[in-house]
Amino acid sequence: MDLDPTALQTLVTVVQEGTFDRAASRLHVTPSAVSQRIRALEQSVGRVVVSRSKPVVATPAGEVLLRLAGHWDLLRGDALAELVPEAREAAYPRVAVVVNADSLATWILPALARAQEELRVTLDVIREDEEYASDRVRSGVALAAVTADPRPVAGCRITGLGSMRYLAACTPAFHRRWFADGLRATALDAAPVVRFDHKDTMQHRVARRWVRRDVDPPAHVIGSSREFAEAVALGMGWGLIPVDWAQPWVEDGTLVPLGPRAQHEVPLHWLSSRLPSRTLDVLTRCVTEEAHAALR
Structure with missing residues (x-):
């Protein structure tokens, strides 16, 4: 079996871009050439590697090849850095990292900037809910992730x-309207909530902790951390806001906690490949140092 590195990189690009046409544009080739490379890869392994859907997604066999492609790029970049340092400075190899939106908006960027400066790489930061970040590493899309899932991943x-740490908060007027009688299940079913996206279940999980049953409130979807917090401060609904952002609003009366158990903590973990790689070692060092200074 002979696996063509060009075909592997084409597979990575197709999955990242979601369509053969967009992958062709990024690779500066024709869609036909992209299709031929993928077919050749499938013939080499004797399996279908992508589903021809929109967006294109990797099959289980394709996920194995995505991991191989990511490992190959990483090890090749590390070897070039050691053997031909000037080649690495010109190439700026790409490293994909998965980060949840709130970490990206609050604490992790200084760590990524330090790592990038030390490594001379380009970082492809993939934004994903912390509950699903491990899946991106497992599927081979990324080499490392900030995740809330403590379960081990092979390799x-x-x-x-x-x-x-988050605070469940809302405006005083919103609290008077919906929660004057406390955090009752019927009120939590009726009061609008703000969600980051349709994967975001944090508000629902916290509400279940309060009333010991699932709730199904109307939900606004605001797909940006800062604007999410602004929406809560404007009275659109209640939501969980990072404590450091919420505290000034609580102090000036813009927001109030929903109740006595309004704080919620989300433990985070750094998941990375076990490959012997200077790139991953530096990323891990920078991220863990910054996290230990910024997180609880």
């Missing part, structure tokens, strides 16, 4: 980072 190491 990876996992390191505790600390916890992000």
